[in-house]
Amino acid sequence: MSCVVGIDLGSTTTKAVVLNGHSAILGRGITNSRSNYDLATAVARSEAFINARFGLIQQQAAGVVDASVVMRLRRAFVLEQFLHQLGRLHELMLDEVERSTPSATRAAYRLAVNEICAAITAEEETRFKQPPVLRSDFFRDSAGSSFMRLAGQVGRGGSSGDGITFDRLVGLFDKCIIRVENEPLALDFRDHIDDALKRIGCPAALAAAVEVAVSADLTPSFTVGTGYGRARLPFPKEQIRSEILCHGLGAHALFPNTRTVLDIGGQDTKAIQVDPDGIVTSFQMNDRCAAGCGRYLGYIADEMNLGLHELGPLAEQSTHTVKINSTCTVFAGAELRELLSLGQKREDILAGLHRAIILRAMSLLARSGGVADEFTFTGGVAKNAAAVHAIRSLVEENYGARTINISPDSIYTGALGAALFATRMVS
Amino acid sequence: MSQQNALKDRSMVLQKEMIARHFARLEDAPANHEPVVYTFVPGNLTELIRSFGALPVLPEINALQSGMRKLSGDFIAEAERAGHSEDVCAYVKCDLGMVKAGNIGPAGTKLPKPDLLLLSYTGCYTFMKWFELLREEYDCPAVFFHVPYQGDGALEPQHRAYMIKQLKEQVIPALERATGRKYDEERLRHHLALSASAEDDLVAVLQSAKHKPSPIDGYFGTVYYVGPIFSAFRGTEEGVEYYRALREEVEARVAAGLGPIVPDGSLDDQRYRLVVEGPPSWTHFRDFWKMFTDEKAVVVASTYTKVGGTYDFGFRHDPGDPLGTLADYCSGCYTNLNLPSRIDMISNYIRDYEADGFVINSIKSCNSFSAGQLMILREVEKRTGVPGAFIESDLVDPRYFSQANIKNRLESYFQMIASRRQGAGAIRPDAAAVA
Numbered sequence: 001m002s003c004v005v006g007i008d009l010g011s012t013t014t015k016a017v018v019l020n021g022h023s024a025i026l027g028r029g030i031t032n033s034r035s036n037y038d039l040a041t042a043v044a045r046s047e048a049f050i051n052a053r054f055g056l057i058q059q060q061a062a063g064v065v066d067a068s069v070v071m072r073l074r075r076a077f078v079l080e081q082f083l084h085q086l087g088r089l090h091e092l093m094l095d096e097v098e099r100s101t102p103s104a105t106r107a108a109y110r111l112a113v114n115e116i117c118a119a120i121t122a123e124e125e126t127r128f129k130q131p132p133v134l135r136s137d138f139f140r141d142s143a144g145s146s147f148m149r150l151a152g153q154v155g156r157g158g159s160s161g162d163g164i165t166f167d168r169l170v171g172l173f174d175k176c177i178i179r180v181e182n183e184p185l186a187l188d189f190r191d192h193i194d195d196a197l198k199r200i201g202c203p204a205a206l207a208a209a210v211e212v213a214v215s216a217d218l219t220p221s222f223t224v225g226t227g228y229g230r231a232r233l234p235f236p237k238e239q240i241r242s243e244i245l246c247h248g249l250g251a252h253a254l255f256p257n258t259r260t261v262l263d264i265g266g267q268d269t270k271a272i273q274v275d276p277d278g279i280v281t282s283f284q285m286n287d288r289c290a291a292g293c294g295r296y297l298g299y300i301a302d303e304m305n306l307g308l309h310e311l312g313p314l315a316e317q318s319t320h321t322v323k324i325n326s327t328c329t330v331f332a333g334a335e336l337r338e339l340l341s342l343g344q345k346r347e348d349i350l351a352g353l354h355r356a357i358i359l360r361a362m363s364l365l366a367r368s369g370g371v372a373d374e375f376t377f378t379g380g381v382a383k384n385a386a387a388v389h390a391i392r393s394l395v396e397e398n399y400g401a402r403t404i405n406i407s408p409d410s411i412y413t414g415a416l417g418a419a420l421f422a423t424r425m426v427s
Numbered sequence: 428m429s430q431q432n433a434l435k436d437r438s439m440v441l442q443k444e445m446i447a448r449h450f451a452r453l454e455d456a457p458a459n460h461e462p463v464v465y466t467f468v469p470g471n472l473t474e475l476i477r478s479f480g481a482l483p484v485l486p487e488i489n490a491l492q493s494g495m496r497k498l499s500g501d502f503i504a505e506a507e508r509a510g511h512s513e514d515v516c517a518y519v520k521c522d523l524g525m526v527k528a529g530n531i532g533p534a535g536t537k538l539p540k541p542d543l544l545l546l547s548y549t550g551c552y553t554f555m556k557w558f559e560l561l562r563e564e565y566d567c568p569a570v571f572f573h574v575p576y577q578g579d580g581a582l583e584p585q586h587r588a589y590m591i592k593q594l595k596e597q598v599i600p601a602l603e604r605a606t607g608r609k610y611d612e613e614r615l616r617h618h619l620a621l622s623a624s625a626e627d628d629l630v631a632v633l634q635s636a637k638h639k640p641s642p643i644d645g646y647f648g649t650v651y652y653v654g655p656i657f658s659a660f661r662g663t664e665e666g667v668e669y670y671r672a673l674r675e676e677v678e679a680r681v682a683a684g685l686g687p688i689v690p691d692g693s694l695d696d697q698r699y700r701l702v703v704e705g706p707p708s709w710t711h712f713r714d715f716w717k718m719f720t721d722e723k724a725v726v727v728a729s730t731y732t733k734v735g736g737t738y739d740f741g742f743r744h745d746p747g748d749p750l751g752t753l754a755d756y757c758s759g760c761y762t763n764l765n766l767p768s769r770i771d772m773i774s775n776y777i778r779d780y781e782a783d784g785f786v787i788n789s790i791k792s793c794n795s796f797s798a799g800q801l802m803i804l805r806e807v808e809k810r811t812g813v814p815g816a817f818i819e820s821d822l823v824d825p826r827y828f829s830q831a832n833i834k835n836r837l838e839s840y841f842q843m844i845a846s847r848r849q850g851a852g853a854i855r856p857d858a859a860a861v862a
Contacts, residue, residue: 228831228835242835242838242839242842242843244842245842245843279843279850281843281847282808282814283839283843284817285832285835285836287829367801
């Protein structure tokens, strides 16, 4: 099957979109950009093809088995990938214990690492049997939060008498997770589909569909890259597109009446105006300072000890938005502690922070030529309900009624635009 | 190509030699009892200064040279240690830092103290504060020449009379006191005639960019070309010789159908023709230029290269009306023009030089230049239908140059022009097929 790939190498996440010859989306993949752009690209691309193959299974199995069975197979596959990475993390942590732990406590640490990894495995197995809950797509985050919690129980500052400390356990994790993330692990479709099938009891009705997906030839005829790390992509110059053009075209593809696009990414915010064909006619970006971008929310989440995905829902509980002027990422922690010390509630502060970010974006929108109808909000921050709430009210206040489009897959808009450019190059 | 290089070399060598000679002469000025007058590029009265046998020093030129030589960061830090805020004009801090660090100028020679600070006020308020600080530093006399702002787009006859009166009653007496010489109008006429000759050649060079390919870069290359006429060499034989040589080089390039010499060779294949508003970032001049040439973009006209005079709109120094012509010159400098005049100028450049777009480089520490630039952008886009790009950097403060961000914006901008040129059929993914 002929296909093309678009890759968006962002500062925080790397996204890939696969399109077929008719520009229909076959699959999407995402990973954290880590410090290794090449690997992030490979992982995102591989995830997009896995997603594409599951799409094929779904297509083939339609009418044969219930969609929930395919969904269960997908979850089983994700679990197999998780366990594979956990296995490697476990190995590396044991190696590290041998290498860097004083001999007196080595055995105790070995035991602790084994105990934690076994507990994580058991938790994941249990989770698989329960209805899905929202959590980060990235191994670093999901394994990390379980590890921290369990390490807190195992290592209580050495007070248990075996010399195990929380800090050293966290140190082990931090050191080894970087290595796991930077190794090319076997996480592809063909690597784990058999085990995933076994896990759900090899339903006979799925066999043919899986066979089609396994044997489908998905070799991309063209790839176009975009995003901050695009210069790192091993493509010739004509296969690299600015993310501004990609977000413009991607937003146009999702919502053809789009005339204004706002993209809030990890370290930049872009206000883009497009013509009826999705061609960019003008744009404005934040300058060298990343105040008010996605990364700012990341810092805030860290400061509040929350997951990034928890910020929006918490802010939505606010009854009284705190007025915040500074969206300086560097001062975010200080600003937050100051407000907390004044007795402000966390949800009210968060509501204020979201509004402040969007106010900054409003200024860029004004500079780019305003908000025309229709208006499409893209980028990772568009997944945040509180940010969306703030943009809706501020657009209405400043420009009147506007159709505001937000796709649940808005984070892939840049990669989609890149893939569409790839399609054009093929044709 | 070798002949091309040889021609190119001649004007560059000439410029290098004349600058070296000038700075050497400045270093020896105290010993030789040659008076020294500090003044600014916009509204500089070089012919008048020269007519008193004095040597001009241009502090902004020194600052931008320090920027290009990667010295400005330390000088700015020095000025900040002395109490100047981060937001103050980076030229001012760079200059004050240089003074505090021993006043070794861009040519590596010591700069003499001024015998007079001649402040021509042509729209930049900071210039006043700058010379106020230098007056304090050097404990020397200063004279203020007030050029009325062209708020309505043109000046009235009484404004001109007001400037001539100031020249007669304030500026000339101050120069007489500082140099110990009497005003000599014939000498002034002599220098003005030399100016007009060099100005003719400069305009021919600037307007050569109407050719395709353009034989010059009207911004990055032209900041070198305007160097002599904006600094100490207007109204001198050396200046006349330089511009004659430069014009010959450029005409030879036109005849050969060649583009300008840029950091990576000759830019003959020109994909984008641009107009630029605002000064360049001097600390990253080459990197900045390469962001254009890597995309095969040539600048065909710029406003910054008019801060020391808008000769391409017809003005020439007139030896027949020595003081009147100086007044006309000062009032017409780009910094003294109101926003509608700047919009007209950019729009005309886009039309006359057949530009594909225009770029505004907005300077963080220069309110005088930057205020109103977004309005300029919108209005020029509206009038010309040509897209504008907006980037932000600084004159000589290296901390304000974000390579990745600026490159990203420029690349996006060039790709935007390219895709607008191609037009495009809408390609949409089939939402129903989404997995």
